[in-house]
Amino acid sequence: MILSAATSASDFDAFEKTVPELQAAMEAGETTSQELVRQYLERIEVFDSEGVRLNAMIHLNPDALDQAAALDAEREEEGSRGPLHGIPIVLKDNYDTHDMPTTASAVAMAGYVPPDDGFQVKKLREAGAVFLGKTNMHEFARGIETISSLGGQTLNPYDPRRNPGGSSGGTAVAVAANLAAVGMGSDTCGSIRIPAAVTNLFGLRVTQGLSSRDGIVPLSHTQDVGGPLARSIVDLVTVLDATVGPDPADAQTAVADDRVPDSFHEFLQKDALQDARLGVLTNYLRESAPYGDVSEVIRQATIVMADNGATIVEIDIEGLDELLRDTSVIDMEFKRDLESYLQQSDAPVRSLAEILESGQYHTALEERYRRSINAAEDVDKYRERLARREELAHLLLDSMAEHELDAIIYPTIRVKPQFVGEDQFGSLCRIAAHSGLPAISLPAGFTDDGLPVGVELLARPFEDGRLIALGYAWEQVAHPRRPPPRTPSLVSNDLSVSLNIRSTQLSGELRFERPAQTLHYELRIFQVNDGDILDMKLHRGDPETPGPVIELLGKTRQGFVKIRNADVDDLLEGRLYLVVYTEDSPSGSISGQIQRL
Numbered sequence: 001m002i003l004s005a006a007t008s009a010s011d012f013d014a015f016e017k018t019v020p021e022l023q024a025a026m027e028a029g030e031t032t033s034q035e036l037v038r039q040y041l042e043r044i045e046v047f048d049s050e051g052v053r054l055n056a057m058i059h060l061n062p063d064a065l066d067q068a069a070a071l072d073a074e075r076e077e078e079g080s081r082g083p084l085h086g087i088p089i090v091l092k093d094n095y096d097t098h099d100m101p102t103t104a105s106a107v108a109m110a111g112y113v114p115p116d117d118g119f120q121v122k123k124l125r126e127a128g129a130v131f132l133g134k135t136n137m138h139e140f141a142r143g144i145e146t147i148s149s150l151g152g153q154t155l156n157p158y159d160p161r162r163n164p165g166g167s168s169g170g171t172a173v174a175v176a177a178n179l180a181a182v183g184m185g186s187d188t189c190g191s192i193r194i195p196a197a198v199t200n201l202f203g204l205r206v207t208q209g210l211s212s213r214d215g216i217v218p219l220s221h222t223q224d225v226g227g228p229l230a231r232s233i234v235d236l237v238t239v240l241d242a243t244v245g246p247d248p249a250d251a252q253t254a255v256a257d258d259r260v261p262d263s264f265h266e267f268l269q270k271d272a273l274q275d276a277r278l279g280v281l282t283n284y285l286r287e288s289a290p291y292g293d294v295s296e297v298i299r300q301a302t303i304v305m306a307d308n309g310a311t312i313v314e315i316d317i318e319g320l321d322e323l324l325r326d327t328s329v330i331d332m333e334f335k336r337d338l339e340s341y342l343q344q345s346d347a348p349v350r351s352l353a354e355i356l357e358s359g360q361y362h363t364a365l366e367e368r369y370r371r372s373i374n375a376a377e378d379v380d381k382y383r384e385r386l387a388r389r390e391e392l393a394h395l396l397l398d399s400m401a402e403h404e405l406d407a408i409i410y411p412t413i414r415v416k417p418q419f420v421g422e423d424q425f426g427s428l429c430r431i432a433a434h435s436g437l438p439a440i441s442l443p444a445g446f447t448d449d450g451l452p453v454g455v456e457l458l459a460r461p462f463e464d465g466r467l468i469a470l471g472y473a474w475e476q477v478a479h480p481r482r483p484p485p486r487t488p489s490l491v492s493n494d495l496s497v498s499l500n501i502r503s504t505q506l507s508g509e510l511r512f513e514r515p516a517q518t519l520h521y522e523l524r525i526f527q528v529n530d531g532d533i534l535d536m537k538l539h540r541g542d543p544e545t546p547g548p549v550i551e552l553l554g555k556t557r558q559g560f561v562k563i564r565n566a567d568v569d570d571l572l573e574g575r576l577y578l579v580v581y582t583e584d585s586p587s588g589s590i591s592g593q594i595q596r597l
Contacts, residue, residue, distance in 0.1 A: 011491070012025055012030050012031035012035065012491075013039075013489055013491035013492045014031070014036050014039045014040065014178070014181070015178050015483075015488075015489035015490075015491065015492060015493075016178060016231065016481075016483055016489075017181070018231070018232050018234055018235050019083060019084070019087055019181055019182060019234065019235045019238045019239075020083065020234060020238070022036060022087060022181055023080070023083055023084075023085070023086075023087065026072075026075065026080075026085075026086055027080065032068070032072045032086070033068035033069075033071050033072050033075075033085075033086030033087075033088070033130060034065055034068040034069045034072055036068070036086070036087075036088050036181070037064050037065050037068040037088050037130060037132065038065070039490075039491070040088050040132055040178075040179055040180055040181075041060070041064070041065075041132065042490060043177070043178060043179050043487070043490060044056075044057055044060070044132070044133075044174075044179050046490060046515045046516075047157075047177055047179065047486075047487045047515065048174075048177075048179060050515075050516060051514075051515050051516050051517050052155070052157070052160055052486050052487065052517060052565060053155070053160075053565075054154065054155050054157055054160070054173050054177060054179075054487075055136060055151065055152055055153060055154045055155060055170075056090075056135055056136060056154055056164075056169075056170045056171075056173035056174040056177070056179060057090070057132075057133050057134070057135055057136065057170065057174065057179070058093050058103070058105055058133075058134050058135060058136040058137075058148075058150060058151040058170065059093070059100055059101055059103075059133050059134040060132065060133040061099075061100055061131050061132055061133045063099070064088070064130055064131065064132050064133070067130050067131075068086060068088070068130045071085060071086045071128055071130065072086065074128075080128070081126075081127060081128040082127055082128065082242075083127075083238050083241075083242075084124065084127040084128050084129045084238065084239070084242055085127070085128035086128060086130060087128070087129050087130065087181050087182070088129075088130045088131075088132050088180055088181055089124065089129050089130070089131060089132065089180050089181055089182050089183055089184065089239075090131070090132050090133060090134070090135050090170075090171055090174045090175070090179070090180040090183040090184070091121065091131055091133075091134055091135065091171075091183070091184045092134070092135050092137050092167075092168050092170065092171045092183070092184055092185045092186055093105045093134040093135060093136065093137050093151075093170070094137060094140075094141060094186060094216055094217035095118050095120065095121050095134075095184060095186075095215065095216055095226070096114040096116065096117055096118040096121060096215035096216070096217075096345075097113075097114065097117055097118075097121055097131065097134075098113070098114060098115065098116050098117050099113070100113065100131070100133070100134060101113050101134065102114050102134070102217065103134075103150055104137065104139065104140045104141065104148075104217045105136050105137045105138070105139050105140075105148030105149070105150045105151045105170075106139050106140055106148060106149055106150055106355070106360070106361060107149040107150045107360045107361070108149075108348065108349045108354075108355045108358060108360035108361060109150075109347060109348060109349065110150055110348075111348070112345075112347050112348050114215070114345055115345070115346070116215070117215060118212075118214055118215015118216055119212035119214040119215055119247045119249060119250065120184065120211065120212060120215070120216075120226055120243040121215060122215075123242050123243050123245075124184075124239075124242060124243065127242040129242075132179075132180050135168075135170030135171040135173075135174050135183065136148060136150075136151035136152070136154045136169070136170035137151075137166065137167045137168060137169065137170055137171075138166035138167035138169065138191075139361065139362050139364075139365050140217070140219065140334075140338065140365070141166075141167040141186065141188060141191055141217070141219040142167070142219070142334070142365055142368045142369070143166055143167060143364065143365070143368070144163075144165055144166040144167060144169075144190060144191070144194050144195075144424050144427060145163040145165075145166050145169070145364075145418075145420075145423070145424050146163060146164050146165065146166035146167060146168075146169025146170060146173075146195070147163075147166075147362060147364055148362055149360065149361050149362040149365075151170070153420055154169045154170050154173055155173070155420065155565070156173070156198060156199065156417055157173055157176050157177040157199065157484035157486055157487050158176075158198075158199065158200070158450060158451055158452055158484050158486075159417070159449075159450070159451060160486070160565035160566075161419050161420060161565060161566055162198075162416070162417040162418065162419055162420065162451070163198075163417050163418060163419075163420055163422075163424060164195055164198060164199055164417070165190075165194040165195030165196075165197065165198040165199065165413070165417060165424070166191060166194065166195060166424075167186070167188075167191040167195075168183075168185030168186060168187070168191045168192050168195050168229060169195045171183035171184060171185045171195070171229050172185070172195030172196060172198075172199040172201055172203075172229050173195075173199060175199075175201055175229050175230065175231060176199035176200055176201055176231070176483070176484060177483075177484055177487040178483065178487060178489075181235070182228055182229070182230045182231075182235045182236075182238075182239055183228065183229050183230075184226065184227070184228055184229075184239070184243075185203070185226070185227065185228070185229050186216055186219075186224060186225065186226045186227075187203075187205045187224075187225050187226075187227065187429075187433070188219040188220050188223045188224050188225075188330060188433060189223060189328070189330065189427070189429040189430060189433040189434075190412070190413075190427050190428075190429025190433065191429075192204070192205055192225075192227060192229060192441075193205055193412050193429060193432075193439060193440075193441035193454065193456060194412060194413050194424075194427055194429060194441075194454075195229065196229050196412070196441045196443075196454060197411075197412035197413050197441045197443075197452065197453065197454020197456075198413065198416075198417040198451070198452055198454065199452060200443045200446075200452035200480070200481060200482060200483075200484075201229050201230060201231060201441075201443065202229070202230050202231070202232065202233055202235075202236050202440070202441070202442060202443065202471060202475075203227075203228075203229045203230075203236075203440070203441045203454075204227055204228070204236060204240070204438070204439075204440045204441075204464065204467065204468070205225055205227070205432050205433070205438060205439045205440070206225050206227055206240075206244065206438055206464050207259075207436070207437065207438040207461050207462045207463075207464055208222075208223075208225060208252065208436040209252045209253050209254070209255040209256055210225075210244050210253070210255075210256050210259065210260065210438075210462070210464060211225060211226055211227060211243055211244045211245070211253070211256070212226075212245075212246075212247035212249065212250040212253050213225070213226060213250050213252070214247055214249040214250045217338070217341055218333075218334075218337035218338060218340075218341050219330060219333075219334055219337065219338075220329060220330045220333040220334060220337060221333055221337050222329060222333065222386070223329070223330065223333075223433050223434070226243075227239075227240065227243070228240060228243070231481055232475065232481065233268065233468060233471050233472040233475050234265075234268065234472075236468070237263075237264040237265055237267070237268065237468060238265075240264050240468075241263050241264055241265070244256065244260050245257075245260050259462045261465060264464075264465060264468055266465070267465040267466070267468040267469040267472065268468070268469070268472045269469040269472060269473060270472070270473055270476050271309070271473060272466075272469035272470050272472065272473035273305055273308045273309045273310045273470065273473040273474065273477070274308070274309035274310075274473075275309060275310075275311070276305075276309070276310045276311070276406045276407075276470060277310070277311045277313060277403070277404055277405050277406050278302070278305060278310050278311070278312055278313065278405065278406060278407055278408075278409050278457070278470075279313045279314075279315040279399070279400070279403050279405040279407070279408045279409065280298075280302055280312055280313070280314050280315065280408075280409045280410070281315060281316070281317065281320075281408060281409065281410040282314045282315070282316060283316050283321075284410045284411060284414060284428060285298060285299060285410075285411070286414075290415045290416070290426075291414050291415060291426070293415075293416060293447040293448070293449075293451075293453075294411050294413070294414055294415060294416065294426075294447070294453050295411070295414075297444050297445040297446070297447060297453040297455075298409075298410075298411050298444055298453065298455050300444075300445060301444040301445060301455050301474075301478070302409065304477060304478055305474065308473070308477045312409075313403050313405065315399060315403055315405075315408070317395060317396070317399045319395060320392075320395060320396075320431075323388055323391055323392045323395060324392070324430045324431065324434065326384075326385060326388055327385055327388045327389045327392055327430065327434040328385065328430065328434065329382060329385050329386065329389075330372075331368075331371055331372050331375035331376075332372075332375045332376055332378065332381070332382045332385070333376075333382075334352075334372040334376075335352050335372045335373055335375075335376040336376055338352060339351050339352060352369055352372065352373055353373065355369065356369055356370065356373075389434050389435065389436070392434055392435045393435040393436060393437065396408065396431070396435050396437060396458065397437075397460060400460060406459065406466060406470065407457040407458055407459045407466070407467065407470060408431075408457070408458040409455060409456070409457055409458075410428050410431070410455075410456055410458075411426075411428060411444075411453070411454070411455065411456065412427075412428065412429075412441040412454035412455065412456040413426050413427050413428065413454065414426035414427075414428065416447060416449075416451050416453075417451065428456065431456075431458060432456075432458055435458075436461065437458055437459065437460065437461060438458070438459050438461070438462070438463060438464045438467055439456050439457065439458045439459070439467070440456065440457050440467040440468070440470075440471050441454040441455070441456050442454065442455050442456075442457065442471050442474055442475070442480070443478075443480035443481060444480065445478075445480060446482065452482075457470055457471070486514070486568065488514060488515075490515065495513065495514050495515055496511050496512060496513050496514065497511070497512040497514065497572060497596060498510070498511055498596070498597040499511070499512060499571075499594050499595060499596050499597060500594075500595060500597060501523070501578060501592035501593065501594055501595070502592065502595070503590075503591065503592035503593070504526075505525065505526045505527065505528075505580075505590045506523065506524070506525055506526070506578070506580060506590050506591065506592040507523070507524050507592070508521055508522055508523035508524055508557075508578075508592075509521075509522050510522075510594060512563070512571060512572070516562075517562060517563050517564075517565070517568060518560050518561070518562055518563070519560060519561050519562075519563050519571065520559075520560040521553070521558060521559065521560070521561075522557065522558040523536070523557045523558065523578075524557070525557060525580055525590065528580065528582055528590070530555070530556075530557070532582045532583045532584065533555045533580060533581070533582055534555070534581040534582060534583065534586060535552060535553070535554065535555060535581045536552075536553040536554065536555070536578060536579065536580050536581070537549045537551065537552050537553065537578070537579050537581065537588075538550050538551040538552075538553065538561070538567075538576055538577075538578055538594075539576065539577050539578075539579055540567070540570055540575060540576060541575065541576075541577065542575070542577050542593050543577055543579075543591040543592075543593065550564070550567050550576070551563070551564075551567075553578070571594065572596060573596075574593065574594065574595050574596060576593075576594045577591055577592060577593045577594060578591065578592055578594060579591045
């Protein structure tokens with residue numbers, strides 16, 4: 001049984017706390033790992049399963065509380081293992097875990113539990129992390145909207161009408177909405193950076209080879225990397241320290257042996273923007289719709305960077321767009337890489353063709369799956385594209401050298417997150433993913449309608465630490481993190497909103513319960529008998545400019561009604577009104593605007 005906020009064993013509030021803050025609280029005896037797990041599980045129940053129904057989680061670890069209790073006992077008896085001891089985190093559903101299903105959010109893989117942990121999972125366990133569960137992802141990572149046949153559609157906590165980016169959208173949403181302290185994702189072409197950008201998080205795509213891909217369901221072996229999504233740079237760095245480094249099971253990581261610092265914490269430099277030279281790709285900052293809103297936020301971010309010591313250089317890299325069009329090898333590698341994983345892991349399905357024949361996939365993925373089967377045979381095109389990727393890397397590095405840049409800047413994604421059901425576009429993920437260069441997405445700010453925007457910085461190979469330094473300095477001056485208003489603290493925030501109605505024939509008190517998104521009402525309707533009421537309805541708009549019905553309240557003067565995601569902002573911002581329909585006025589002549597107190 002999950003404890004409610006009112007009966008929680010501790011007054012400590014984990015909401016928006018960094019990993020070091022959580023660790024310090026456990027060391028001081030202010031809370032325990034078990035209590036942190038309870039808080040996060042309660043938030044998952046309130047915001048992910050009910051209320052706004054974010055649908056970020058696809059599987060909860062039934063042993064999380066017991067594992068946290070064991071780590072609490074270990075801390076008491078032997079001391080802490082380190083900065084992740086007892087910290088609750090979530091894993092994208094393509095990370096192998098020996099004790100939980102790993103399904104890549106595909107119904108064809110339902111119930112499959114791998115024989116062992118992936119490399120990064122093993123390192124996190126050794127560090128003392130507690131896995132709360134697995135997060136939904138775009139099925140087999142083949143998209144950036146986070147929809148799957150096993151988990152359905154994940155919603156963006158800043159506007160649940162919109163998608164959360166992908167393919168690591170479930171992890172991003174869980175971290176952004178404080179359903180966990182931090183989370184693990186994977187990035188093949190933006191799958192960490194895009195969801196980080198549209199959920200106000202920090203996300204790093206490490207230099208290819210810095211971290212192991214062992215035990216991550218593959219999409220493209222030449223582009224896949226795994227890593228954290230976090231609400232702060234210090235959280236990102238804490239997890240990075242625990243998970244990077246050489247792995248005998250992944251030959252690509254041999255390059256990491258001499259490239260991993262003693263700790264990435266050494267790059268937490270507040271003054272890193274001083275004297276930094278940053279090149280802005282201005283051809284990706286269009287002012288026209290649908291790009292203008294994002295471009296304006298990016299331009300304002302560069303002004304703040306300049307005000308804090310950075311030199312901003314406007315650049316245009318000739319030939320970049322042309323190279324980016326023909327450097328993707330995902331279609332050509334996916335079939336071979338996935339089938340190798342399925343067969344070696346003794347998974348319930350063994351081939352992409354078998355998945356298609358079974359019908360156990362989401363309809364949104366069919367065309368991409370079939371395209372991969374056909375593309376896998378085109379060996380000549382595959383070789384050509386790999387060669388073009390070398391050209392791309394040289395082009396970017398030459399531009400950095402020419403302009404003496406520390407990093408190149410551009411929007412992580414050039415447009416706002418699209419509405420659920422629409423294809424997302426505007427990604428610039430290929431710049432880093434196809435060149436193999438490291439890139440970090442930082443929260444840049446918000447559009448006028450409250451949607452997060454991410455700014456991406458690209459650096460030279462193995463200059464991940466420099467990106468972290470620039471990101472940390474940016475975080476200190478911009479303070480860009482803003483939690484989603486729909487998922488407040490269950491411990492510290494006021495969870496109800498008072499409203500009222502005042503008109504000639506109608507008045508009433510209303511209370512909106514934010515976690516459950518339920519509107520309670522008690523109305524007074526003057527000179528109307530109960531038996532004369534046909535119905536009461538909520539409309540969008542106001543009595544002077546009538547709008548459509550959004551909810552039916554029935555005939556009773558008091559009760560409650562669930563408010564759908566699409567209507568919450570209208571309710572709280574005074575854009576809904578109530579109409580009473582009676583025997584004498586079946587078209588509704590009694591009405592009143594709902595106002596927030």
